[in-house]
Amino acid sequence: MDKLQTSPLRLENVTKRFGSVVAVERVSLEIPRGSFTTLLGPSGCGKTTLLRLIAGFYELDEGHIYLDDKPIDDVPTHLRGTAMVFQDYALWPHMTVYDNIAYGLRMSKTPPAEIDQRVHETMQLVEMPTDFLKRRPTELSGGQQQRVALARALIVRPRVLLLDEPLSNLDAKVRQRLRLEIRSLQRRIGITTIYVTHDQEEALSMSDIVVVMNQGRVVQVGKPEEIYRRPGTAFVAEFLGVSNVLRGEVAEDGKAVRVAGTHIPYAGVPGHAVTVVFKADEVEPVTTDVQVNDRVVIEGEVLEAFFFGAVYRHFVNVAGNTILVDCPARLETQHVRLAIPRDKVLIYSET
Amino acid sequence: MRRISQEPSVIITLAILVGLMLAFIVYPQVQVVLVPGLNGYVEFLAGQTWVKPLFNSLQVMCLSTTTAVILGFIYAYAMVYSKMPFKPFFRVIGVLPLLSPPFVVAASYILLFGPRGMISYYVFGQSPNILGLGGLWGVQTIAFFPLAYQLIADVLSRSDARMEQAARNLGAGPWQVFRTITLPMTRPGLLAAILTTAIYIVEDFGNPALIAGQFTVLPTQAYGLISGFGDVTGAAVVSTILLLIALVLYLAKTRIEGQRSYVTISGRAGTIPRPPVPMVVNLFCFIACSLLAILILMVYGVLFVSAIVEVFPVKWTPTFKHFEFLTSNITPLRNTLLYGTSAAIICALFAMLLGFLVQRREWRGKRIVDFIAIMPAAIPGIFFGIGYATAFNQRWLDWIDRGALITLSMIFWNIPVGYQAAMAGLQQIDRSLDDAATSLGASSLRAFRDILFPLLDSALLTGFVTAFVRAVTTLSVVIFLFTPSTTVATIKIFQLVNDFMWGGATAFTVSVVGVAVLVLVFVWTLSGRRVGLQRAS
Numbered sequence: 058m059d060k061l062q063t064s065p066l067r068l069e070n071v072t073k074r075f076g077s078v079v080a081v082e083r084v085s086l087e088i089p090r091g092s093f094t095t096l097l098g099p100s101g102c103g104k105t106t107l108l109r110l111i112a113g114f115y116e117l118d119e120g121h122i123y124l125d126d127k128p129i130d131d132v133p134t135h136l137r138g139t140a141m142v143f144q145d146y147a148l149w150p151h152m153t154v155y156d157n158i159a160y161g162l163r164m165s166k167t168p169p170a171e172i173d174q175r176v177h178e179t180m181q182l183v184e185m186p187t188d189f190l191k192r193r194p195t196e197l198s199g200g201q202q203q204r205v206a207l208a209r210a211l212i213v214r215p216r217v218l219l220l221d222e223p224l225s226n227l228d229a230k231v232r233q234r235l236r237l238e239i240r241s242l243q244r245r246i247g248i249t250t251i252y253v254t255h256d257q258e259e260a261l262s263m264s265d266i267v268v269v270m271n272q273g274r275v276v277q278v279g280k281p282e283e284i285y286r287r288p289g290t291a292f293v294a295e296f297l298g299v300s301n302v303l304r305g306e307v308a309e310d311g312k313a314v315r316v317a318g319t320h321i322p323y324a325g326v327p328g329h330a331v332t333v334v335f336k337a338d339e340v341e342p343v344t345t346d347v348q349v350n351d352r353v354v355i356e357g358e359v360l361e362a363f364f365f366g367a368v369y370r371h372f373v374n375v376a377g378n379t380i381l382v383d384c385p386a387r388l389e390t391q392h393v394r395l396a397i398p399r400d401k402v403l404i405y406s407e408t
Numbered sequence: 409m410r411r412i413s414q415e416p417s418v419i420i421t422l423a424i425l426v427g428l429m430l431a432f433i434v435y436p437q438v439q440v441v442l443v444p445g446l447n448g449y450v451e452f453l454a455g456q457t458w459v460k461p462l463f464n465s466l467q468v469m470c471l472s473t474t475t476a477v478i479l480g481f482i483y484a485y486a487m488v489y490s491k492m493p494f495k496p497f498f499r500v501i502g503v504l505p506l507l508s509p510p511f512v513v514a515a516s517y518i519l520l521f522g523p524r525g526m527i528s529y530y531v532f533g534q535s536p537n538i539l540g541l542g543g544l545w546g547v548q549t550i551a552f553f554p555l556a557y558q559l560i561a562d563v564l565s566r567s568d569a570r571m572e573q574a575a576r577n578l579g580a581g582p583w584q585v586f587r588t589i590t591l592p593m594t595r596p597g598l599l600a601a602i603l604t605t606a607i608y609i610v611e612d613f614g615n616p617a618l619i620a621g622q623f624t625v626l627p628t629q630a631y632g633l634i635s636g637f638g639d640v641t642g643a644a645v646v647s648t649i650l651l652l653i654a655l656v657l658y659l660a661k662t663r664i665e666g667q668r669s670y671v672t673i674s675g676r677a678g679t680i681p682r683p684p685v686p687m688v689v690n691l692f693c694f695i696a697c698s699l700l701a702i703l704i705l706m707v708y709g710v711l712f713v714s715a716i717v718e719v720f721p722v723k724w725t726p727t728f729k730h731f732e733f734l735t736s737n738i739t740p741l742r743n744t745l746l747y748g749t750s751a752a753i754i755c756a757l758f759a760m761l762l763g764f765l766v767q768r769r770e771w772r773g774k775r776i777v778d779f780i781a782i783m784p785a786a787i788p789g790i791f792f793g794i795g796y797a798t799a800f801n802q803r804w805l806d807w808i809d810r811g812a813l814i815t816l817s818m819i820f821w822n823i824p825v826g827y828q829a830a831m832a833g834l835q836q837i838d839r840s841l842d843d844a845a846t847s848l849g850a851s852s853l854r855a856f857r858d859i860l861f862p863l864l865d866s867a868l869l870t871g872f873v874t875a876f877v878r879a880v881t882t883l884s885v886v887i888f889l890f891t892p893s894t895t896v897a898t899i900k901i902f903q904l905v906n907d908f909m910w911g912g913a914t915a916f917t918v919s920v921v922g923v924a925v926l927v928l929v930f931v932w933t934l935s936g937r938r939v940g941l942q943r944a945s
Contacts, residue, residue: 085910112843112847113414113846113847114843114846116414116764116770131414132412132414133415133851133852133856134846134847135846135847135848135849135850135851135854136845136849136854138848138849139847140847141844142839142845143840143843143844145838147838147840147841147843147844148844149841149844149863150863151863152863158850160845160850160858161848161849163851164847164848164849164850164854201899206844209844209848210848213848213849240736311478314742363879391748
């Protein structure tokens with residue numbers, strides 16, 4: 058398939074309410090031409106609603122959506138050119154694979170000969186053998202169905218491709234493979250793509266840009282590496298990985314945070330509550346009790362240990378808090394001393 | 409959900425549908441309520457002629473509903489829970505009464521137990537007076553227990569077998585399971601079934617007209633006032649009282665249904681079998697159902713025999729003369745088929761499109777339109793009929809063909825069954841299927857045509873069959889609308905029974921039931937048996 062006409066997308070203060078519930082609140086985003094952007098967040102965070110607003114399945118309550126710098130707020134769904142791939146594939150059971158894929162071109166009154174040619178091209182693109190064309194969707198496996206669904210959306214050469222958790226109904230192996238295929242396909246044809254998922258691994262491995270959402274708002278926008286290494290809030294940090302989240306407060310002198318029986322240098326308002334976050338795999342057992350400046354050292358009792366394959370995951374009681382510690386070797390003693398590099402400990406002041 | 413402001417074609421379609429509903433559902437009903445005027449109400453209500461019929465109506469409603477529900481419950485319990493033999497046979501017997509006008513039970517009752525009845529006179533030599541409360545009670549019990557059975561069986565079969573198995577698994581006996589799990593879970597559904605049965609019984613016109621004699625109930629009083637005295641005002645007041653009763657029952661029913669109900673909607677609960685019931689219960693179920701089945705078979709058997717012998721039950725010589733009479737008076741049967749078929753087709757399509765717009769699109773006034781579409785389910789047939797008679801029996805509307813008017817009344821009286829079938833069908837189809845079509849460039853109506861319409865075929869057929877059966881078996885809706893050339897079969901039967909022309913009456917009845925059965929069987933084969941009857945509820 059040749060490089061296609063694809064468009065940048067801009068959202069401006071987009072708001073959607075359902076009754077008294079604000080599903081999406083004042084979301085503004087720039088989605089560059091040809092980028093792969095992922096909306097990431099827990100269920101109910103508004104990511105799917107936002108995708109449907111872009112598709113035109115819902116009408117905006119406030120704000121504007123621009124495609125190619127032209128507002129599309131009043132353009133009905135079927136004229137937007139924003140083809141969508143759905144979580145449950147949404148293939149039409151009463152049509153063959155061929156008719157499913159050809160549907161969009163028939164709507165635009167494309168000549169049958171061209172339809173036929175493009176159906177075959179697109180099947181190749183999604184790596185499906187063409188003898189599947191005569192089958193019914195129900196005769197296909199989940200992975201094959203999702204390839205057909207992808208082909209059905211791609212064939213119309215949409216200005217923006219929308220994917221709504223397309224892999225979440227598939228088993229782990231198929232999911233891993235399709236994830237890579239979708240990404241490389243997207244790179245090859247260069248189509249602006251918006252991808253919705255609640256799986257942080259999927260988001261990090263596929264995207265150019267990750268948009269983390271929570272409770273209808275955008276919490277952080279950035280490259281996967283940025284988001285992962287420098288999460289902007291405690292929520293993002295917690296959502297992105299196996300993290301320890303502890304509550305602490307700023308000491309009276311305003312120069313340290315008191316948490317889990319230790320002090321960490323930090324400048325803040327005395328008595329102010331803070332959230333302290335660090336990843337389970339950043340924690341290391343140490344033998345010395347020397348407090349080094351660039352390290353935070355804590356002590357605790359190992360409660361349980363589980364073998365996870367690559368690591369042992371330990372549950373450790375530290376001054377009444379249970380934290381997770383991932384180490385390649387099992388901690389042998391019950392009483393342990395643990396160290397976390399200071400720059401891996403993220404401290405967020407509560408607002 | 410999507411709003412419709414962006415698509416003019418959707419707005420126009422909706423405007424047409426709503427306009428037709430306003431004209432043919434709302435306007436005639438408002439007419440009936442308004443036609444007496446304030447003075448009319450005051451005068452008529454002061455005359456107190458309505459007090460006795462009102463009391464009679466409520467009395468017979470309570471009696472008949474109680475007995476019909478008890479019998480219906482036994483039949484339903486046996487069908488859903490017991491392991492009795494011949495279940496398919498009992499299932500067919502239970503559907504049969506839904507395919508015939510309810511008032512044929514009264515006709516059959518007269519043939520069996522009347523002054524010259526086969527059993528009363530020719531077996532016992534008695535000539536009893538069966539007219540009145542007792543006869544009506546008995547007849548309505550038999551006429552409506554199959555309906556109660558259908559409604560209750562529907563509720564019971566949707567209660568989750570896994571919950572019952574879980575209770576058995578924890579040590580509860582069959583009776584304890586029934587008392588502590590099944591009954592509490594199905595209670596809202598059962599109460600709703602009782603109220604629906606009560607609505608059908610209190611609205612029933614044919615049975616009381618044939619068998620109640622001096623025991624006047626509201627529907628027969630309304631009919632008598634118009635046909636005997638031309639008193640439209642009085643009839644309007646009386647049927648408005650009847651409407652109020654039906655509305656109260658209906659609102660109570662929807663309230664109860666709105667409560668927590670623990671039955672599954674998807675019908676997937678049947679993956680594990682229900683816990684077995686004791687042998688003695690199986691035996692009791694079998695005996696009870698056999699007796700009830702014999703009763704039903706007797707009712708219809710008598711009609712059938714009467715249609716093929718000289719004079720039932722005096723001259724038993726087989727003859728075709730009643731069917732010859734039918735063929736020389738074929739117009740009513742032809743009309744029934746013509747009006748019933750066209751009404752059912754239009755009704756099913758209309759309701760489906762409306763269901764789509766209500767369920768899949770967002771627009772102002774949706775709840776009111778939803779209410780209007782369901783409303784005819786609560787409107788007594790006699791009220792609906794009077795509504796059409798008063799609203800459209802006007803000189804400036806003379807150009808409207810009477811057959812078309814009858815068809816219209818059948819369409820809009822049956823909108824609720826088609827609408828509910830459509831809504832149930834749409835709920836089974838994930839929204840992403842039609843969203844996928846619109847995101848690929850199909851307009852809303854195009855997506856409806858290409859995706860939903862083909863997938864809703866069984867809901868559409870359910871709507872069609874039910875509307876057809878109800879259209880060809882209704883008497884009260886059309887009784888004020890017919891002219892000699894537009895008579896339908898139910899009216900012809902009613903007239904013939906009133907004239908004691910039993911042979912002709914029963915020949916017509918057998919034909920109507922036969923036609924209904926044929927259509928049902930045809931649709932069943934067409935759909936691979938996926939289609940059932942939708943109850944108006």
